Amino acid sequence: MIYTEQIQAVLQKEGKSQPTLIQRETYEAIKNGASLVALAKTGTGKTLAYALPALERVIPGEKNSLVILAPTTELAVQIRNAILPFAKALGLKTLALVGAGNRQRQDERLKKDNCEVLVCTPGRFFDFFSSGRIKLVQIKTLVIDEADDILEFAKLELLSSLGQNLPSSSQILLFGATESQITQEAEEIFARHFLLVDVRPDQGSQTEHVFLQVDNKHKLEYLQRLCKLDGFRGLLFFDSNEGMLRFARIFAHSKTRFEVLANNFSKDKRQQAIRDLAKGKVKLLLATDLAARGLDIPKLTYVVNYEIPTDANTYMHRAGRTGRMQQEGKVVSLGNDHDLRKLKKLLEGEVTVDRVYFAGYHLSKEKPVKKEKAEDKDKPAVIEQPVKKKKKSKKKNKNKGYHPHYLKRKKQSE
Secondary structure (H helix, E strand, O other): OOOOOOHHHHHOOOOOOOOOOHHHHHHHHHHHHOEEEOOOOOOOOOHHHHHHHHHHOOOOOOOOOOEEEOOOOOHHHHHHHHHHHHHHHHHOOHHHHEOOHHHHHHHHHHHHHOOOOEEEEEEHHHHHHHOOOOOHHHHOEEEHHHHOOOOHHHHHHHHHHHHHHHOOOEEEEEEEEOOOHHHHHHHHHHHHHHHOOOOOOHHOEEEEEEEOOOOOHHHHHHHHHOOOOOOOOOEEEEOOOHHHHHHHHHHHHOOOOEEEOOOOHHHHHHHHHHHHHHHOOOOOEEEEOOOOOOOOOOOOOOEEEEOOOOOOOHHHHHHOOOOHHHHOOOEOOOOOOOHHHHHHHHHOOEEEEEOOEEEEEEEEEEOOOOOHHHHHOOOOOOOOOHHHHHHHHHHHHHHOOOOOOHHHHHHHOO
């Protein structure tokens, strides 16, 4: 192991016997104080890759010396919870400063507790920074997690000014899953030299990417069937909060238990929804990209795209919620023929997408074959003459827009 005895003891207790690739490749550089751009696939241990060596550099009593910026409240709380046992083992105090939290209570803790480690959302960090509660000279290590998405939540000018005015002895660590403006132009933005560590080409994946062809009318029916698959525990992504809530109102009439991760819900309600999914109390969690950014939900086996993402970066971030730490996972996209062509073009050179079909309680790449009735096997083929009366029936069905599944259910019920 490459860590201190205190860190190793916590790792062994958590069953993490060996460091991951990104953790091995970045440890020495971070421990030695270098500024770094680190790129690794989602779910491969990036949080501990920057947190553990950065924590080892912190001197107890030096408040606000490690600052970690994360795009969303959920991710900031998740990071705080992940590093808390290690910080305690090293005698360090940790505080989460998030927009959804009580500002006065956070202000009191900043003033009284002298926490060495701060995990913050950008808005709340700059709020306390501008009021003088956090000072530049105090920050020894600045980490920007999900650096490829942080600009959706913070202005580039603010981050640039912060980084350029840090003491030259401080380090800046940019961690992400994909390249972006902030990672590609880091040296210009922060006016300092960065080492680049990109382990993505050497990282394997246990995630399977598949496509279920279905029209919009029958997506709800397909989702109900997906929820009945063996071992299903899924995160269902929507492009907008409005679309997600509209679907939730309709889906609520089904027997499927689900929760919603909406931006306008309280922090406690969103956290409870995540816990319910992690504990298996519900099988499905509805979310948008903003609400679910960077979430790590244990034993999440499926990510489902209700709508095809508009760009590859969004798709890969969604996909990164499953198959984490070399566990198996599936990303299922729903849509028609056009959507499948669009998705394959979008992900060309990134991942392969295969079409799948329902086969009992799992998905199969083999197209199901229509079974023949036993009594019809030995009968000679009979060419039937078209019956004029049926034309009216076909026209009627076509005009009503009935789907084969619907016709089958209707016939059975008659």
